[in-house]
Amino acid sequence: xxxxxxxxxxLLSTTRAVRKRLDLDRHVPDEVLLECLxxxxxAPTGSNQQGWRWMVVRDQDRxxxxxxxxxxxxxxxxxxxxDETEKGTTMHRVLxxxxxxxxxxxxxxxxxxxxxxxxxxxxxxxxxxxxxxxAAGLLGSIVPAMWSFxxxxxxxxxxxxxxxxxxxxxEEAAELLGIPGHLTQAGLLPVAYTSGTDFKPASxxxxxxxxxxxxxxxxxxxx
Numbered sequence: 001x002x003x004x005x006x007x008x009x010x011l012l013s014t015t016r017a018v019r020k021r022l023d024l025d026r027h028v029p030d031e032v033l034l035e036c037l038x039x040x041x042x043a044p045t046g047s048n049q050q051g052w053r054w055m056v057v058r059d060q061d062r063x064x065x066x067x068x069x070x071x072x073x074x075x076x077x078x079x080x081x082x083d084e085t086e087k088g089t090t091m092h093r094v095l096x097x098x099x100x101x102x103x104x105x106x107x108x109x110x111x112x113x114x115x116x117x118x119x120x121x122x123x124x125x126x127x128x129x130x131x132x133x134x135a136a137g138l139l140g141s142i143v144p145a146m147w148s149f150x151x152x153x154x155x156x157x158x159x160x161x162x163x164x165x166x167x168x169x170x171e172e173a174a175e176l177l178g179i180p181g182h183l184t185q186a187g188l189l190p191v192a193y194t195s196g197t198d199f200k201p202a203s204x205x206x207x208x209x210x211x212x213x214x215x216x217x218x219x220x221x222x223x
Contacts, residue, residue, distance in 0.1 A: 007068055011151060028192060039148055052113035052141075054112060057177065066173060071103075082099050094185070116141050117184075119181075161189070167187070167188075
């Protein structure tokens, strides 16, 4: 199978965390969501357990309640941090964008909560003996699918961003949505069509500056 590398590279390098450019008024059809989720579940999972589950939230009352949890989880902090950060800087733009989303989360057409079977606090998590191994195994079985979902959205003119602020109140969200106790919420993805599709690659340092060969003291040499 041959891929068009220019298209593939463009998709991978321009799938951004979208907040202010989410179209809050355009309907997102179920069939589009299901297409993207069908691609998402091609992602690998630990031991091929395929324990992904997906909660799609459209009901306005439930979106309002989730948005309240989200703002309680960090909305005030974001707004304060944005006010205290020098305007025009990258950090101010990020904080301002995050504050906008917190203030408008209930207006996003669809909220998707990725779920994975298992709990870090469960005695049945297997033989792992430290939290790093447990977290890597559990979240490593859902995060790849979440990213595949976001890539599929981008390819169809939609956007999203990976958020976690409501997880401070995960139990309240679970009660609101009837999520069983053996499932872990891995985040919250606001989903909408985007205002325009002209996203660009972000500015990043040369990867050779943050890549090491055999030992952390040995930066990999650029060819």
